[in-house]
Amino acid sequence: MFSFADRMNVQFDNTAEKKCAIFGSTLRLVRAHGFHGSPISQIAQEAGVATGTIYHYFSSKDELILELFWHCKHKIVKSMFKDEEAQLPYPQRFVTIWTNLVRFYIDHPAVLSFMEQFFSSPYATSIFGKGSGVQMQDEMSRFLKQGIDKGYVKPLDINILSAAFIGTVTAAAKRHISGHYSFDEHAMHEMVAIIWDGIKK
Structure with missing residues (x-):
């Protein structure tokens, strides 16, 4: 019973x-x-x-979309910032966080599509406010600011750094998903090295 x-x-x-x-x-x-x-x-x-x-x-479709966004964001952040990688040196952690996100989007193309559409829609404005360009606004911003504060990263606007990070991640994942180019481990590390060389102090 x-x-x-x-x-x-x-x-x-x-x-x-x-x-x-x-x-x-x-x-x-x-x-x-x-x-x-x-x-x-x-x-x-x-x-x-x-x-x-x-x-x-869900009381409405809007509520469903917004809750799905937070659900996806939680999964994305969890895949990026892994506890076992937290003690890595900052430059190495930058590489792992970037490659972690590329892998996640390659494995979950529908989430990538959803997030891109979400941030191009009025839904993003309802959460982040008009004109906000930072996508992973809290965790990603804190990580990039930490890099600036510790002297690893150039003191650029967080929005610029975040756009460079997220933009290259999505471009790499979309090229792999579409079959235009296979981003294996070697290719991912070559690409993230370009990003790191561009922002490191």
């Missing part, structure tokens, strides 16, 4: 599974059709849930 705790665990597992399915279907549809071409009804059908189920978890 199930205890109350067992029933709650099953309920939580079911909730997590359904939200994961909804997030996955949203990512796939947004990649294929964009935000406007991905109605809630189609997201529900793709996820294998009732439309009402989505509205049980």
Whole structure:
């Protein structure tokens, strides 16, 4: 016989599974059709849930998109900043963080597409404010500022440094995903070396 705790665990597992399915279907549809071409009804059908189920978890499509953004951002940051790499020398850590993000986007092309579309949409303004150019605004900015403060990185505007970092990551990942060029470990390290040589003090 199930205890109350067992029933709650099953309920939580079911909730997590359904939200994961909804997030996955949203990512796939947004990649294929964009935000406007991905109605809630189609997201529900793709996820294998009732439309009402989505509205049980999210009050609107906007809320779903914003929560999916934070979900993706959490996964991205976790893949970039790994605990076991935290004690590496700053230049080496810069390289690992860059290559970690390229690998993540290559493995999750729908997330890359979603994040690019998100930051080109009014959704980004609702979170970061008008004119904000820093994408991984907190963790990435802190890491780059740390490099400046410790004398590893040129004292440039964080927005410029972040654009150079994120822009080259997405360009590398997209070229690999499209099949135009295979970014293996050697190629990634050659490219990130160019970026590092350009910003190091």
